[in-house]
Amino acid sequence: MDSADAMIAALRPVADGIAATFGPTCEVVLHDYRRGERSVVAVAGSVTGRAVGGALSEIGLAVLAQGDAAGNDLNYVSRTPDGRVVKSSTMPLRDADGRVFGALCVNVDVTALRQAGDLLSALAGAVPPQPPATTFTNDFEDVVDALVRAEERARGRPAAGLGRGERIALLRALDERGVFRVRNAVPRVADRLGVSRSAVYADLAESRKDKEPTA
Structure with a gap:
């Protein structure tokens, strides 16, 4: 058993213990990014x-985008697709060589607390900001779709109607979000954009040219 597998095995009971300690509003998710789009290897509790x-x-993709430089992201707040408010912490996992291979995520449903706080803010005449939405799902295609839709809104045009230059810019944005660090991401993106996989590979290579160091 290598160091990454040993850490996953050791953290499974830890996940159960954390979820049991904090009760039904807590969920602990253990990710192994080596498994690609199906990275969840253990779940204790049920929030997402x-x-x-x-x-x-998208949070996991951000860890992948940072690579081995990723650090703990603690006590951030987001929204589920159905509107519940979740406070989370994501802690990258490293193997014996210091490479990030997964993450331990703790999610706490704070919707009731948030609603009470929003009510008090409204009574005081303040409009509390809404936390960003996060795509918690069992299907990576939903995450890709959410990210592409965000890019479509930013551009004011459907992805299928973009010219090559605009498509290259979109792919660059997805690449910076860590999408293409996930195995099998290219077919998902190609289907969403309505182009061939070879077109995505070619455009992705083009989008990365500006990042290559010059002599």
């Missing part, structure tokens, strides 16, 4: 509705 074999979210 994911199961073993489920997908990583």
